[in-house]
Amino acid sequence: VIVSKQSKMADFDTNPTSLYSIKGIVILDQDGNRVLAKYYDRNTFGTVKEQKAFEKNLFSKTSRNTSADIVLLDGVTCLYRSNVDLYFYVLGSTRENELFLDATLTCLYDAVSVVLRKNVEKKALIDAMDTIMLIVDEICDEGIIMETDAQAVVQRTALKNDEVSFSDQSIMPKPKILKRSAVVQPGINPVPVKKATPEKTGQKKVTGKENSSARNLTTKLEEDLENLAFEDESVTMARSAIENYFMQGKSASMNIAKARRGKRAENPDDNDDEDGDERVNKMIAEFTKCDLPGLRDYINNKDSxxxxxxxxxxxxxxxxxxxxxxxxxxxxxxxxxxxxxxxxxxxxxxxxxxxxxxxxxxxxxxxxxxxxxxxxxxxxxxxxxxxxxxxxxxxxxxxxxxxxxxxxxxxxxxxxxxxxxxxxxxxxxxxxxxxxxxxxxxxxxxxxxxxxxxxxxxxxxxxxxxxxxxIPLQEMMTGDSRILGLDSGSSQSVHTLSSLDAFWKSLASNSQKLFKLFFQMYFDTKKPVKFWDLFNAAKDDFIASTDSALRTQLVEFKDHRVLKWTRGDDGNDQLSGIVELKLVTEFLESKNMPLDEKKDE
Structure with missing residues (x-):
């Protein structure tokens, strides 16, 4: 059977039941130059010259039209969307349902936005061009719409969320993770660190002299690993602070857990690793308890x-x-x-x-x-x-x-x-x-x-x-250092007197009283305030009559980064202030609602 080439081409215009809905997907820059284009209708866009001419006319018509996001050009329905210096187009026939085209365009833009971490610009898109091409192929296959869920498209492209561009990388090398491995020397068979497994009992036996050399070598390796283990952990934590500063918290991660899991996999019968994990976790917990006001005072009081x-x-x-x-x-x-x-x-x-x-x-x-x-x-x-x-x-x-x-x-x-x-x-x-x-x-x-x-x-x-x-104190406070207890969502340096004043004006009188009450209790105890303790105090001062009313007010505090809401070891909610004492004291004094000095002492 001989089938002509024309009969094998997709039918975009004449057959209303055809699955071929998309004639092309195009991305242009702010000057109308092509960044990415895939055309599926060979009859309409047969040559590159025709494609370029169409793109030129399309850009000239849409770049000046800010009142609509759909145009009809040369018998092609064009839906488009722009952001910064990019224009996204989805092309379909005149008979095609515009809702389908709009769903495809939305999926394309949202998937690209996720991949580029909401930085939808030409430079970032070109850097991730390989992934963008995969996204286009996942959304549309030869004109047939395959997927309109942006999240599903992103997952299918197998993205790695922890990838960091070269410009974001730290100048500090990541600490090396020591791995226990056998060492091979000429004339000596490979010697495992632990006891031989049953599968290895059939291996060729070595001489007594070779066994002695291998045992000495294994013992020396184990001693070196034990001596360097604590040093490796300390260096990792110290360098993590620098990585957090330079890398803005994007990939500063300690590899201790990975190293521990690797050792446990190699030594399933060794219970010392579990004790080591607990010891390291306690060490990290103590290390991350940073008194930011104390750190600031120490830096400001140093000899200058x-x-x-x-x-x-x-x-x-x-x-x-x-x-x-x-x-x-x-x-x-x-x-x-x-x-x-x-x-x-x-x-x-x-x-x-x-x-x-x-x-x-x-x-x-x-x-x-x-x-x-x-x-x-x-x-x-x-x-x-x-x-x-x-x-x-x-x-x-x-x-x-x-x-x-x-x-x-x-x-x-x-x-x-x-x-x-x-x-x-x-x-x-x-x-x-x-x-x-x-x-x-x-x-x-x-x-x-x-x-x-x-x-x-x-x-x-x-x-x-x-x-x-x-010491770059301000730069550290505005960074995402987990060692200092800071992150982009809750930083103790985000508020100033003017920002607190703007927040204060949006509060009702009871909420203003609650603001003072919470920080009074927080600075008195110098530890997180339990929710029910705050509720009892607020109830006594006629600030909140029910716990639901109090929670509503505290949610507003949390949204404005005034406090942090966590769950304690006993399972109860507890609240911690993320605005420093000096700033709160100065602010409340300006509002004629100073904190109780006796309680502060």
Whole structure:
């Protein structure tokens, strides 16, 4: 039987019962260039030239249309969605149900968003192109819709959630895990560490001299492993703190549990490993109990005479040079060992006669869009972000508006995670060297990897090495160090007087009284407050009449990162404050509701 090629091609237009619903899936960038495209209808899109022409017309029609997300072009129904610098398209025939196409488009976008960790931008998508192509193949096969559940698509692509990009990797090598293994020497049979199994009893026997050498070697290996075991655990915990700081908590994990499980698998009869696990867990539990206020006081009270001399020298000899660099059209990048926040604070005095803006890039919610919005509002440029406008195009518009003005940006930790993918917009903004200047600091030794050669050329950095050897306290507090008991969801450094004031204004009078009562009890006992103890105290003060009403109020506290809700060893709920004593005391005094000094003592 001979079947013609035309009869084997999918029927997209004439047969209403056909399963072939998708004519193509296309992803374009902000300039209309193809990032990824798969066409299934060979009749409509037979050649690359036809495909390119269609993509050009499609982009020109959809990039300016912000009032709809569906268009009809050349007899093809096109559903699209845009984000930052990417446009996602799903193409179908005119007879196709738009709901099916919309479900496919939503599945594609959500799956890509999960893979890129909600950073749906061109650079991130290209880095994960292999996985994106798998996602497209899982969703649609030769025009037939196979799956519209984004979670199922992500699972089928067998993603590893712990993968970290090269720019996020730590400069510290991960501690090596010692594994017990047999050593083979010429003339000596492999000798197992433990007793021989029944399967090995039939092996060839060695001489007495060989047995003696093997036993001595095995004993020496076991002694070395025992001596190095504790050292390996300590080094792991110490390095984990550094990894948490540099890697933002993405992959800083201790391998002790894996090493222990490996030893237990090799030695199922050895009960010493279980005792070792308990000992290590207790050690970690004690190690992670960090008194953050005490740590802050210790760092602030240390001798800073050497740093003060260094600051005087910088003010006398270097600050004028930095101003000259900025006036000459260069930008300044400070790098070196130690925190450089105090240096920038001192340099602000030199900029008092200029218009400047200080930005802490490590703070939550502070990113490139927040910076552009602040420039627009403070400089009164009347250039807000338009619908479907990308960050780069917004930066370009603000750059044009800045002609005739002058602004100096002072940015702490410009290599922060929320800024790494917006460096193109920053370069676009700084192209106007007469209007916008930049002085920034970096801490990571590989920070310059976030810029490519073209971006470095346009930024025109003067690299200045500045070793202050100051402990980066603020950077540590805004990180995700589990050693310090911090994470992105509950950090003791997230609140300030202004943020607490905004939270306070949203509370009812009873909730304000509960705020004071909780922190009074928490700071009195210096340990988590049991829920029922707080309920009894609140009931006595006529703050809450039922436990459900109290729980409702506490949930609001928890959502605003004022307290942490955990379950104690006895199974009862307990509450811990995550705002430090000094800040709470100062805040309540400003509200004429000071904490009881007698109880504090």
């Amino acid at each position: 005479s050497a740093f003060d001399k260094q600051m005087e020298n910088l003010a006398d000899t270097e600050f004028q040079k930095w101003k000259l660099y900025l006036a000459s059209g260069f930008n300044i990048l400070l790098h070196g060992v130690g925190s450089k926040r105090e240096v920038l604070t001192e340099f602000e005095d030199e900029l008092s006669s200029y218009t400047y803006m200080r930005v802490d890039a490590r703070k939550d919610g502070i990113n490139m869009k927040a910076l552009l919005n602040a420039i627009n509002e403070n400089m009164k440029l009347n250039c807000p972000l338009k619908r479907s406008q990308t960050t780069i195009s917004w930066a370009r518009a603000i750059k044009r508006k800045m002609y005739g003005h002058q602004l100096i940006l002072v940015i702490d930790n410009i290599e922060a995670p929320d800024w790494r993918n917006d460096q193109e917009a920053l370069c676009e903004l700084l192209e106007n060297k007469d209007s916008i200047k930049l002085i920034a600091t970096v801490d990571h030794v590989y920070s310059t990897f976030i810029w490519n050669s073209r971006q470095l050329s346009s930024l025109s950095f003067v690299h200045i090495t500045l070793n202050t050897f100051e």
